Amino acid sequence: MRRVSLFTRSFNDGDRLEIAGTAVTLRVNGRARRVSLRLDRTRREIVATAPSPRRLPEAAAFARERAAWIAERMAELPSAAPLHPGMTLRVFDEPVRLEAGTGRAKWLPAAEGEPARITAMGADANGGEGYARAVILMLRKRALGVLCERTEIYAAMLGAPVPKVTIMDAKGRWGSCRPGLRGGQASIRYSWRLALAPFAVADYVAAHECAHLLELNHGPKFWGHVKALVGDVRPHRAWLRAEGAALHAVGG
Numbered sequence: 001m002r003r004v005s006l007f008t009r010s011f012n013d014g015d016r017l018e019i020a021g022t023a024v025t026l027r028v029n030g031r032a033r034r035v036s037l038r039l040d041r042t043r044r045e046i047v048a049t050a051p052s053p054r055r056l057p058e059a060a061a062f063a064r065e066r067a068a069w070i071a072e073r074m075a076e077l078p079s080a081a082p083l084h085p086g087m088t089l090r091v092f093d094e095p096v097r098l099e100a101g102t103g104r105a106k107w108l109p110a111a112e113g114e115p116a117r118i119t120a121m122g123a124d125a126n127g128g129e130g131y132a133r134a135v136i137l138m139l140r141k142r143a144l145g146v147l148c149e150r151t152e153i154y155a156a157m158l159g160a161p162v163p164k165v166t167i168m169d170a171k172g173r174w175g176s177c178r179p180g181l182r183g184g185q186a187s188i189r190y191s192w193r194l195a196l197a198p199f200a201v202a203d204y205v206a207a208h209e210c211a212h213l214l215e216l217n218h219g220p221k222f223w224g225h226v227k228a229l230v231g232d233v234r235p236h237r238a239w240l241r242a243e244g245a246a247l248h249a250v251g252g
Contacts, residue, residue, distance in 0.1 A: 010057075011026055011053075011056035011057055011059075012026075012053070013026065013027060013028040013053065013056070014026065014027070015056075017060060017063065019046070019063050019064055019067050019070055020067040020074070021071075021074075022045065022046055022070050023045040024045065024046045024048055024063045024070070025040075025045055025046070025047050026048050026050070026056050026059055026060060027047055027048065027049045027050070028049070028050055028051075028053050028056065029049050029050075029051065030051065030052070032050070032051040034051065035048070035049065035050050035051070035055060035058050035059045035062050036048075037049075037062065037063060037069070037070070039074075039077075041077060041241075042171055042172065042244045042248055043171045043172060044074070044077060044245065046063065046070050046073070048060065048062065048063040077245055077249070078246045078249040079249065080249050081249050081250045081251070082251065083098060083132040083135045083250070083251050084098065084131065085098055085099050085100040085131070086098065086099075089250070090196065091139065091142055091195050091196065092142070092146055092195060092197075092198075092199045092202060094110070094116055095115040095116070096117065096118055097115050097116070097117045097118075098118050098120075098135060099118070100119070100120070100121070100131075101119030101120055102121060103121070105121075105134035105135065105137055105138050106119050106120075106138075107138050107141070107142065118139075120134035120135050120138070135251075136192065136251060139192055139195050139196070140167045140192040140195075143190065143192045143194055143195040143202075144165065144166075144192075146202070147165060147202065147206055148165045150202075150203055150206035150207075151163065151165050151206050151209070151210060154206055154207050154210035154229055155210050155213060157229060158210060158211070158213060158214055158225060158229075160186075160210065160213040160214060161180065161185070163180070163186035163187050163210075164185050164186070164187040164188070165187070165188050165189075165190070166187065166188075166189050166190075167189070167191075167192045168190065168191060168192070169191060169192060169193070171248065173191070174190065174191050174193075174194060174240065175188060175189060175190045175191065175194075175205050175206075175209040176188070176209070177209045177210075177212035177213060177216075179213060188209045188210070188212075190205065190206070190209070193247045193248060196247050196250055197239070197243070197247060198239070201236045201239050203230060204230050204236035204237075205236075205240075207226050207229040208226055208233075210225075210229070211223075211226045211229070
C-alpha cells in the first residue's frame with residue numbers, strides 16, 4: 001500500500017492519502033454506484049470508495065473537499081487507553097485489575113473477594129511500553145485458552161476436524177479461517193482483543209469462524225450453521241460494530 005500526494009494525477013486501489021491528519025485509503029468497488037466516504041472505526045481511518053479505477057481521482061478530490069467531515073468523525077472515536085497499573089479491564093466479562101509487580105507477568109485468579117489481577121513490571125506508575133507488552137501477553141494467553149476451548153466445542157458440534165488455533169492482532173478482522181487443503185489441518189486465527197469483549201460476543205466469533213470450516217462463504221447455509229450454534233447473531237454483530245473501535249483503543 002503506497003502513500004501518495006493529493007496532487008498525484010493517477011491513483012491505484014489501496015493507495016493511502018493523509019487528509020486532516022487522518023489516513024484515507026482509496027478503494028475500488030465495482031458494485032458501488034457513486035463515490036463515497038466511510039469511517040472504518042476499527043482501523044481508525046477513512047475509506048474513499050470509487051466505482052471504478054478511473055474514478056479514483058474523483059474519490060481523492062471528494063475526500064479533500066470533506067476534510068471537515070473527516071475531522072469530525074475522527075474526533076468521535078474513543079481516545080487511546082494506555083495500559084497502566086491501577087486500570088481495571090473486563091476480560092470475558094470478568095473484572096481484572098492491572099498491578100505493578102516484579103519478575104515475569106502473572107495472571108492471578110480472583111480470590112478472597114479480590115478480583116483477578118495481572119501483575120507485570122512497569123518502569124513507572126504509568127506502566128510504559130514494556131508494561132503494556134507484558135499485560136497484552138497475558139491477555140493473549142487468556143484469549144487463546146478460552147477460544148481454543150470454544151473452537152473445539154463448535155468444531156465437534158459441526159462434525160468438523162478441530163483446527164489449529166492461533167492469536168493475532170489484526171485491525172481489520174476479529175477472526176479468520178483457513179480450511180485444511182489436501183488433507184492438511186485447518187487453522188483459525190482470532191484477535192486477542194476478543195478477550196476484552198463480552199464472552200457471548202467472543203463466543204459468536206468462534207462459532208462464525210468454525211462455520212467456515214464447512215462453508216467458505218456467507219451464504220444461507222453458512223448462517224444456518226452459525227445460528228444453530230449460537231442463535232440470533234444480530235446482537236453480537238451490532239455490539240462489534242458499536243464497540244469494536246473501543247477495543248482497538250485499549251493499549252494505544
